[in-house]
Amino acid sequence: MKINRIVAAVAAFGLIFATNALAEGQLNLFNWGNYTSPDLIKKFETTYNVKVTSTDYDSNTTALAKVKAGGHGFDIVVPSANYVKVFIEEGLALEVRPDQMENFKNVAPEWRNSPFDPGRRYSVPWLWGTVGIAVDTDVYKGDINTSSIVFDPPKELAGKINMSPEMGDVLGMALKYIGSEPCTTDKVALKKARDLLMAAKPKWVSMDYGLTEKMPRGDFSAALYWNGAVYRAGLAKSSIKFGYPREGYEIWMDNALVLKDAKNVENAKKFLNFIMAPENAALNSIFTRYANGISGSEAFMPEEMKTASAIVIPEEFKAAGMFFPACSKEATEYYTAIWTELTK
Amino acid sequence: MRIPKAASNPVSDMQRSRTRKNWLLSAPALVVLAAASSGPLLIVLVYSFLSAGEYGGVVWKFSTDAWFNVVFFRDIFDGTTTFADAHMTILWRSVRLSFITTLITLAAGFPTAYFIATRPRRNRSLWLFLITVPFWTNLLIRTFAILEVIRNEGLINIGLQTLGIIDKPIQMLYTDFAIMVGMTYVYLPLMVLPLYASMERLNFSLVEAAYDLYATRHKVLHRIIIPLVKPGIIAGSILVFIPSLGAFVTPRVLGGGKKMMLGNLIELQFGAGRNWPLGAALSVTLLALVMAALLMYVRTTQRHSGSVR
Missing domain, CATH: 3.40.190.10 (Periplasmic binding protein-like II)
Known part of the structure; x- marks a missing residue:
């Protein structure tokens, strides 16, 4: 019986890796609790064949403390504007140049340049x-x-x-x-x-x-x-x-950025580009009821939210x-x- | 007695090699203990003597500021230094609530354990099993379940209002009472289990003998049962008191975050306060308190077992 249990455990373990192996890659999000649309995640997973994991935090400072402590395994973090600056200054953010990404044209003009991330070289609007x-x-x-x-x-x-x-x-x-x-x-x-x-x-x-x-x-x-x-x-x-x-x-505005010690940089970049598409940004707004800073996303939102x-x-x-x-x-x-x- | 020299050598050699072997065999465990238990504690201790970084973290510069700030409070407005009133208030609240929690769990746990220990042997494991059932559920979920019971539109208030006993909800949530209910519920099994362990070993013929000698029930409880299960009482109290001291989730969820306990104060320093050294110093303080409680436990039990012998 003991042997059986060990076999079962090994099999279960194998299964975990097997499911991971089916997806082409992995992306580990570190975001505020109750703040990421499950539909958005599902859509990203099926579009790019990537397995997404999400971990919650409850404050900018918690996020900063955990990232600073290292060994976190996260790829993307979504700090508020004032903390974006801290992440950049502390050398925790990776310069992935969202301003050169394909979907950057959708970012509303007032959010394209910001005091906390001049020229948007690191971060992408999440919600505000x-x-x-x-x-x-x-x-x-x-x-x-x-x-x-x-x-x-x-x-x-x-x-x-x-x-x-x-x-x-x-x-x-x-x-x-x-x-x-x-x-x-x-x-x-x-x-x-x-x-x-x-x-x-x-x-x-x-x-x-x-x-x-x-x-x-x-x-x-x-x-x-x-x-x-x-x-x-x-x-x-x-x-x-x-x-x-x-x-x-x-x-306030929360902004997604890629961490310097991210393991899945390519997927993280894909994700930043992905959330700048109006129909995807709208998913987050519908879920959280916050505005998103992406022009044209209103078209995908319910009527009562627009007013x-x-x-x-x-x-x-x-x-x-x-x-x-x-x-x-x-x-x-x-x-x-x-x-x-x-x-x- | 004098041992012939020739005979003593092989024996001590054997002993020495056995000791060496024992040490070697236990070395892996010792290394793991040193690295996994003392290592992190050492880091905390070292951090408490460093300076705070601009956005959290530490700067490698020796400083006793953190320790100064644990005990003293430099008024930010007039620069005078006083006793750290806020920290002491929080510390006192933590100790007080933990102590009361321990007393309540003891009051509720003692009869429970006694009840289980006096059931027929084959039924006991079922009762014990029931005591451990709450452990299957995550602490956070159990805490939120209590919130659901005591909130203004919760089970109790709605029930009392429907029965017409009260016309306005009683504010139970977000009070010290709520914190205490939460901690008592969460830590009760930790009291029952050690109490049961010592009651199970209790020789009930002693109780019968006492009754035969015309002892009152009161006397039986005080002079027979309590002295015999005292180790269980102490162990249970320690098991409840220590985690209560560091409780974080319960005061946060049920206390409404308006009044901190030590755990929350420490979290504040590592989080929004961005003062890791102070957080580390406070953690060491908490640790010292726990150690003091444990030492007290060891000394009391030693005295206790001494008196039995």
């Missing part, structure tokens, strides 16, 4: 969105286009607020709220932001991910969160709306949005100290 306010309008009827909803909550929402657990987003938005800038090292402003957050904290119920599922279930009624997730929550419960804080809010105010920023709110930079070490030290005090 905003950090704003989510409110269940059944619970609170007032103005939702202000971050006072979470920093100085109305009494209807006290004790029913979830904050994004992203240190950079929360502190950046708090600094914008008090009239300063993200990543500032101005102690007066930082102190003001800390006092603001410390005073608001008792009115928050949680600082957690998973809004898409939790908000419709009534775990909380307002939040500071990513727009696409709020939009998805709104599909489950129509009273959930997304607001753009006039005090300032964050625009949803959570996804298409209304003209009147455009000016208040900005990209948050990656903070300096000094600013991060201040951030961490405030964050530790906040979550102690």
Whole structure:
């Protein structure tokens, strides 16, 4: 019986390699959780006969830490704009020249050149969105286009607020709220932001991910969160709306790039080119409900997404949005100290 | 006694060669232990004495900043140095919650183990098997299952509301209570199993004898059963206390991330905080705490077994 088991184990092992052998190659994605369209993966696998594996992370810093530690085996990572710069500066990204790829012509003009990757020599737009306010309008009827909803909550929402657990987003938005800038090292402003957050904290119920599922279930009624997730929550419960804080809010873009120590560079390049095709980029948008930065992809999206105010920023709110930079070490030290005090 | 010299040599030679052989035979295990267990710990220790890199990682420059920051807090606004209040709060919360968790699992695990140990022998393995069933499911899934039970629109609240006992959901999720429920549920088997192991060996005729001598049930429990299963109680407590101290997932999911425990604080330093040396120093601190708990265990059991002899 023991022998049988060993034989079975060996056979199972062989089978794993056999299935791998059937596909021509391998591609190992390292991306945010719940962020890659399964249809997109399937399509890529059948088109190029490549086996794709996906591993999740929950923050830019987690991704950076794991990649930096080495031995990860990943080919592609999808950091946010500010971290694209870090990956490039730290020498972790491979210069694969997406700007010379066939599908680069589809990238929307405003995303072709970017401060975080001048000339797009490393990265390709994955999805972009905003950090704003989510409110269940059944619970609170007032103005939702202000971050006072979470920093100085109305009494209807006290004790029913979830904050994004992203240190950079929360502190950046708090600094914008008090009239300063993200990543500032101005102690007066930082102190003001800390006092603001410390005073608001008792009115928050949680600082957690998973809004898409939790908000419709009534775990909380307002939040500071990513727009696409709020939009998805709104599909489950129509009273959930997304607001753009006039005090300032964050625009972000996540970008796919190839890692320097990637083992499957050719497949990774194919993948970057692949996701710049409008019909493929649309798959990601349909799955995640974020915009993608590829011209012509709207044609492949459902009608209600093209006009949803959570996804298409209304003209009147455009000016208040900005990209948050990656903070300096000094600013991060201040951030961490405030964050530790906040979550102690 | 004096041993003739001629006779002593072959014996000690044989002994020496046996010792050498034993060492050689155990060498592979020792190497693996040294490399796989002490190696990584050594790296953590070394990292705690280096400087933080700009975007995470470490710079190879000796620094005791990390250790300074574990205990002290340099106020970022007025530059004064105080005791690291935030770290101490988190440390204290971790120790407190772990301790309470240990007490609750003990209170719940003791009768459970006693129940199993007093079943007919052929039924015991079934009960034990049932205790281990939760281990088949991933920790994360079990934690999310609890979330489903205690959330505002969860089983308990909906149930109580349907019965008309409450008209507004009770906020259980995202509280210390939720963390405790989660940890108790997750670590209960770790308490039951060692408790059962010592109760199974318990000679129940001693209990009968005590009753025959007119001992009350209370007395039997305190003077017969508890002293005899004490090693199990201590082992179970240690097995629950140590992982509770480092718990990461449960406070994150059920506590709502608003209040950190040590595990979360360490994660913050390696993640968003980009301060690996501080993270490493905090890890070593946690390790030292665990070691202290273990040492206490060893000393108590030694004293215990000593008193029996």
